[in-house]
Amino acid sequence: MFTRRERKEAGQGYLFLLPALLILGVFVIAPILYAVFLSFHKVELLGGANYEFRGLDNFLKVTFDDRAIIALKNTAIYVAVVVPAQTFLALVLAASLNAGLKGQKFFRVVYFLPTLTSSAVLTLIFMWMYNQNGLINYVLKIFHLPTYNWIGDPDVALIAIMIMNIWATAPFFMVIYLAALQDIPDSHYEAAELDGAGAVQKFWHITVPNLRPVTSFVVIMGIIGTFQLFDQSYIFSGGSGGPNNSTLTVVLLIYQYAFKTLGTMGYATAIAFMLAIIILVATLVQRKFSKEESLY
Structure with missing residues (x-):
């Protein structure tokens, strides 16, 4: 009592x-x-x-929905490319900025600027750059390289979004890696130098192993973020997921079924729950994999 x-x-x-x-x-x-x-x-x-x-x-209807299968395929490709690329780029940038180079404070600010920019504004800027007469094609012409219809070509449109997001998200994870690098004792690098290790050897055998817990966190956050790609795909395609469904993602498909098509709100909710399960499973697999790695 x-x-x-x-x-x-x-x-x-x-x-x-x-x-x-x-x-x-x-x-x-x-x-x-x-x-x-x-x-x-x-x-x-x-x-x-x-x-x-x-x-x-x-839930069963998804297996017969061609657009849902295309959206899942596009999202899976996007996750498989962007997550490793942005993680590796963030790690390399953090390691280079932590090496005591001249003007590193200035470069830290410059590299972090994309993260401070609104996602919608950033997408509009890249759409201007990706225009057939835009900046990227102009530079390619200078070097006599082939130009692309970045927005209108189904084979290139998703790659264009990948490039933009890798460039925009890597600086955020770079800051996380920079904070973690401060906890690695300098004595580790000094001992490696005495043994004759070079910069690349120190990076792969000291920096990378000591950052495994942080890398696991970065990968999990990357998986969650990339599976939820919506705004860039929506702006690039005008909400259609085009051209030819090449930029159609699962979240954009959920939006279309929920708010653009009558009578499919329940179906959109079912897809959303299936996406949540996929993200949960992918996160658990990554956690298990990272824990197994840490045993060695």
């Missing part, structure tokens, strides 16, 4: 927690539960809510 004082203290504690619990319940838990409900129904939200129970049909 609780004493009167203990009950009073517990009541005061829950009273202080109440505002946070209300916000969490209204804006997080309730929408998740409502989304679970929607995923099992055919939903008509316009002209009065109308729900028709469909069971698992919304």
